[in-house]
């Protein structure tokens with residue numbers, strides 16, 4: 133395509149790369165302008181958020197160590213603990229949500245007969261529209277209470293694992309439950325995207341597998357998953373974004389302090405950055421406000437980092453196979 | 455271990471739409487059988503009933519009896535997955551698995567049986583199948599490269615290698631050369647000649663010369679009218695079909711006077 137003779141080009145191409153040299157009509161121009169404008173708007177918004185957090189939060193990095201006591205004695209200790217809590221809750225959530233969502237999406241796209249798949253998909257999509265406060269209330273009032281026996285069971289039988297060291301919280305309002313609530317909030321997003329990419333698998337590839345005598349599951353492994361890989365990663369990333377940034381649901385479910393503990397069922401839980409902001413943003417002390425903004429900045433950067441790493445890993449796998 | 459196929463009174467449906475009706479024929483073992491006929495008359499549809507691929511389309515079903523060496527394909531006790539392992543298929547458009555290497559593509563069917571293969575054994579199957587598909591010399595130095603990196607004709611031969619790697623008893627080919635240049639087509643026709651010693655081959659083609667060149671028997675499908683189900687007009691040895699067909703419409707189609 134780079135060999136297009138120059139006399140075909142009536143104007144400077146707007147786009148370089150594989151389509152360079154292709155003639156542009158009026159529609160193309162309008163569309164590329166709109167696309168460019170949207171892209172720029174998003175970038176500008178992101179940059180604005182970043183600049184805001186950076187300017188307002190910067191003093192927080194060097195705040196008076198006094199205000200971090202007793203949980204820690206410096207900003208990095210403080211934010212490190214919060215970052216741990218954030219990651220820990222998100223990992224619990226994804227460990228539950230990812231397998232569940234993949235299975236559910238696969239059920240809808242490839243296993244269930246259409247008259248079951250359509251209503252199931254519809255209900256899952258509805259779940260995505262439920263506000264997080266509702267999930268928070270439900271988690272704190274219902275799930276936490278009714279899961280107490282289960283959490284006690286974990287304490288008694290799996291207490292030798294650091295995760296279930298106990299003693300089991302009397303209220304049941306633990307990071308485990310917060311993780312479950314987060315998982316339920318991630319599932320609709322991950323499921324909806326995966327369902328869509330799964331069902332886009334080329335029929336030709338599916339039939340190639342089936343004609344070789346693949347069972348349905350083998351067909352999924354041969355045709356559906358390889359085709360859907362990058363879409364699945366994107367889905368998990370969006371779910372992770374929700375888990376990392378969720379405030380209300382987490383702060384309503386568990387009372388938390390900035391500590392590092394793997395114990396998922398005790399009454400002292402590690403706070404997440406977002407829930408910590410939600411719990412403290414009304415503080416009188418201006419210095420705390422600044423520190424919260426600084427932790428927000430750390431969360432912002434952390435989310436970016438995780439996204440880049442995930443995309444890199446997924447992209448590398450794909451390039452290796454191509 | 456090639457096998458013959460008996461087809462009696464087969465009707466094929468897509469939901470309520472009857473696509474093919476009343477097919478009777480006997481496909482001989484270790485021979486090449488060609489299906490010809492105008493577009494839309496149900497050749498692909500019929501071919502796909504021979505390995506139970508028809509039923510993967512929602513609402514699609516088959517009536518009648520198809521037996522392979524006496525075993526009823528549509529017996530409720532028969533697992534369609536087993537049928538497809540026994541009856542291999544090559545599609546009109548080459549469809550190697552896009553993320554797999556040439557090597558893994560060839561072995562894809564063998565790995566389905568989930569048994570662990572020794573490296574030496576796997577290498578042997580790959581070489582044998584690729585040689586069988588006349589592709590070995592072109593790809594032997596880049597077995598680890600993706601199958602999608604091959605030309606269309608090479609991809610189609612890769613798909614044939616994949617199909618014969620599991621040593622099926624019957625090989626179905628739906629217009630395997632329709633996207634290929636004359637040289638690749640010739641390579642695949644030579645291949646069909648060689649494979650005939652070991653497999654029962656059924657091929658759909660729009661190319662009369664091809665049917666005449668490669669097949670022993672030919673079936674001519676036709677439509678009575680648009681929207682009507684397709685049916686088998688005539689099934690005869692290819693020689694007779696192309697010199698002295700029973701039906702006038704066969705002669706008309708073959709000599710290009712319609713369709």
Ligand SMILES: Nc1ncnc2c1ncn2[C@@H]1O[C@H](COP(=O)(O)OP(=O)(O)OP(=O)(O)O)[C@@H](O)[C@H]1O
Pocket residue numbers: 468471473491492493494495496497498499500511
């Ligand atoms: N998936 C499907 N759903 C519904 N109807 C179908 C489907 N596939 C094919 N048909 C119909 O079945 C009839 C036979 O189609 P088929 O593909 O078997 O024809 P063909 O003889 O292979 O034609 P061609 O030579 O063009 O490949 C046609 O009327 C077609 O519209």
Ligand SMILES: [Mg+2]
Pocket residue numbers: 497498499628
């Ligand atoms: Mg066809």
